[in-house]
Structures are given as structure tokens and as C-alpha cells.
Amino acid sequence: MAEAAPRLSALAEEMLGFPLPVRIRAWDGSEAGPPDAPTLVVRHRRALRRMLWRPGELGLVRAWVSGEIEFDGDLYEALDRLAGILWERDTGTGGGQSALSRIAALRDPGLRAAAREFLALAGPGLPPPPPREEVRRRSGVLHSPRRDKAAISHHYDVGNDFYELVLGPSMVYSCAYWDEGAGLEDAQLAKLDLICRKLALKPDDRLLDVGCGWGSMVLHAAREYGVRAVGVTLSTEQAAYARKRIADAGLTDRVEIRVQDYRHVADGPYDAISSIGMAEHVGAARYREYADALYALLKPGGRLLNHQIARRPVRDEEAYHVDEFIDAYVFPDGELAPAGRTVSLLEDAGFEVRDLESIREHYALTLRRWVANLEEGWADAVRLTSPGRARVWQLYMAASALSFERNRIGVNQVLAVRTDGSGGSGLPLRSRDWRG
Structure with a gap:
């Protein structure tokens, strides 16, 4: 039974504390979320492994660069809806964390439980290597x-x-x-x-x-x-x-x-x-x-x-x-x-x-x-x-x-x-x- 998208949507709401502001379409064809919102298309469960092994913004970006996730609909609207999760700090200019950064810390027991369910949905496998477009190793004095x-x-x-x-x-x-x-x-x-x-x-x-x-x-x-x-x-x-x-x-x-x-x-x-x-x-x-x-x-x-x-x-x-x-x-x-x-x-x-x-x-x-x-x-x-x-x-x-x-x-x-x-x-x- 196609059920990945409803499970992902529910997990996201549990981890964020509020509903995900975009719709999800998963690799098994299932969909969940607001019907009129831009759709986050998760093409491969490998994207979930990237997010688990590198929680936070970088895991999501690696999935994007690899073509494992994309948006169906207006890209600007999708990014605007997700801004508070991905980038914007919760205390204005006070130096707080984005919602995604707080999830990455996984300090809350409930978040850790949700992460275990997320892991089960992602399936077994080692962390995928970063896309080749990523800067790997850097040497020398910074700004030399x-x-x-x-x-x-x-x-x-x-x-x-x-x-x-x-x-x-x-x-x-x-x-x-x-x-x-x-x-x-x-x-x-x-x-x-x-x-x-x-x-x-x-x-x-x-x-x-x-x-x-x-x-x-x-x-x-x-x-x-x-x-x-x-x-x-x-x-x-x-x-x-x-x-x-x-x-x-x-x-x-x-x-x-x-x-x-x-x-x-x-x-x-x-x-x-x-x-x-x-x-x-x-x-x-x-x-x-x-x-x-x-x-x-x-x-x-x-x-x-x-x-x-x-x-x-x-x-x-x-x-x-x-x-x-x-x-x-x-x-x-x-x-x-x-x-x-x-x-x-x-x-x-x-x-x-x-x-x-x-x-x-x-x-x-x-x-x-x-x-x-x-x-x-x-x-x-x-x-x-x-x-x-x-x-x-x-x-x-x-x-x-x-x-x-x-x-x-x-x-x-x-x-x-x-x-x-x-x-x-x-x-x-x-x-x-x-x-x-």
C-alpha cells in the first residue's frame, strides 16, 4: 500500500510542532499535505538517508543537488513557505536557531523517537556520498x-x-x-x-x-x-x-x-x-x-x-x-x-x-x-x-x-x-x- 507520503507528513509535523507548509509526493506515488500548496517531490528514499546522516540544511541540499528531491510548482513560493524551517531564526536578529537546526540537535526524546521511525522509512544503507559539486577538503590558512x-x-x-x-x-x-x-x-x-x-x-x-x-x-x-x-x-x-x-x-x-x-x-x-x-x-x-x-x-x-x-x-x-x-x-x-x-x-x-x-x-x-x-x-x-x-x-x-x-x-x-x-x-x- 502506498503510504510513504502520509507517514512523512505526520513525522514532519511531529518533529516541527506544526504542519509542513508544502505537499509531499513520495517515491511510491502517495501524496499528503495541503492540496493547493507547492509539492515537495521525494523521488528516492535515499534522500531521507541523506537527511538522517547529515541532519539540517546540508542533508536537504545534498538531496536537491542529487535530484532526489524537487519541487512541483512555483519554486519561489515553495522556498518562501519553507523559509522559517530552513533559514529564518526564531528570534528575529537575536541569533536563535531555525526549526531545522533544532531538529538536527535531536535533544528532545520525542524527536529521537520520530527520528527512529524516519530511519525505518528511509530503509537500510550507508550514508550516500556527497554530490561531486560539493567542496570536499580544504587546506591552507583561511583566506590565505x-x-x-x-x-x-x-x-x-x-x-x-x-x-x-x-x-x-x-x-x-x-x-x-x-x-x-x-x-x-x-x-x-x-x-x-x-x-x-x-x-x-x-x-x-x-x-x-x-x-x-x-x-x-x-x-x-x-x-x-x-x-x-x-x-x-x-x-x-x-x-x-x-x-x-x-x-x-x-x-x-x-x-x-x-x-x-x-x-x-x-x-x-x-x-x-x-x-x-x-x-x-x-x-x-x-x-x-x-x-x-x-x-x-x-x-x-x-x-x-x-x-x-x-x-x-x-x-x-x-x-x-x-x-x-x-x-x-x-x-x-x-x-x-x-x-x-x-x-x-x-x-x-x-x-x-x-x-x-x-x-x-x-x-x-x-x-x-x-x-x-x-x-x-x-x-x-x-x-x-x-x-x-x-x-x-x-x-x-x-x-x-x-x-x-x-x-x-x-x-x-x-x-x-x-x-x-x-x-x-x-x-x-x-x-x-x-x-x-
């Missing part, structure tokens, strides 16, 4: 140049064709800047131009783009503002792609791309530095080093535009843990910090912070467009990478879009200046005219 290069390679050396499919022709992998009726390409162009205006770039300024990606920022700044630019990245695939774009644009005399750690750049001073979506890789322990290095590379009066994702602060910062899914599959060793901490560390390094603009909603719009690109080109995405890698990106981007929409994370552009000896900033008197 060698380990950072390996982490960057895991995320960015997936294949330029895959990134073209997801990001579109702009090849900009950071939050776009949207206006009513704009498409993705126009919104990304608007973001690049906004940064150029904030930095008050002018012909023959020296610009350093830290974490230059596929070269979009340095190309735009050289073509539209006449700067001389250097872009640095740790990804060899990005560098090769950026150099070809620069050659095709006839800008090799004005733009140089290096495979180089920002800590090894030694040819300052620069008039301006852009750091767009790179500082999330720096890490809390190294952030002051990052700020000091950029400060030293700027001339007096030089400007920094730091575009960075931020998380909400928690009361107990020492107890904060990096998201397991993101760390294992997306951004190894990546760390998010509250905006206030970032500003403080930039000021500690000597910068004068002149402006902070939150563009949180813009990133949600950007991610939804990237998810649409991925889903529209799904067959090609799987061919270019793997089914598991495509599923990693689908889940990561959709869940991130909801996180921006629900204010679990944000993104900020911080404009900071290394003032000269007389306090000069090099900025126009009415510098906020960039807003239009």
Missing part, C-alpha cells in the same frame, strides 16, 4: 592567497559559456541598477555607469578594479570615461575572457587584466578603485587588511567604490555561522558582514566614508532575471556543466532573491575617499548629482 584562489576557482571557473547563459551579454555578476521598464542589459549598464559617476572618473584617471570578473567595469570605464584601467582577478577563465573582450574593443592600450591577488598589487597610486561584489570573499579576519591595502593603493584624494552584500546583524556575533549550503556549494569561505561593520573598518583604515546607498531590492530583481535565464536555457546549462551544478545555481539564486526581498541580506555601495593633506576629497561639490 592560495586558499582564496582555490575558492574563487570553484565558483568562477565553471565555464564562461555557462555564465553567458545565466548573466546575459553584459557578463556582469553583481546587482544591476533597475529603472521602470528596463531590461537586464540596460540595468547592468546603468549600474556600471552609476559607479563611474560616483567615482567622478575623468580621462586618463588610473582605475583599479579589484575582482574584475569578465572585464565589464574596466571596459565601460575606458570606453565611456577615457580612463586607464587595471583589472585583477584570481580566475584564469575570467581573465582570458576579459582580455579577448578588451582586444575586440581595441582597448589593449588602455586596459590591462591580471591574474593577481589584490594583496600583490604594487603599482599604485591609483585615482580610483572599484570593488564590485568581491569583498564578500575577503573574510572578517582579513577585512582590515583589505581596507588598508586599498587605502595604500590610492593617491591622496583618491576614491573607493565598495559594492558589497551585507547580512543583518545578530545579537551574538560570535555565535554567527556561515550558511552551510553557500559554503559547501557556492562560495567556499565566503563571509558576509553587517554594513555598519564594513563602514567602521573602512574608517579605521583612514577612509572618509562619503555615501552609502542600499540597493537591496535591485538585487532581488537581478537574481530573478538570472534564474529565468537559467531555466530558459536549462538543457544547455546541464550540458555545459552538470545536472547537479545547474540545480545548485537554481536553488542558490532563487533562495537569494527571496533573502533580499525579505531583508535577510542586503547590498550596499559605499563611496569612500582617501582625503589629501588639506582634507580634499577629489569629489565634485554636489557629488550626489549622480542620482539624476
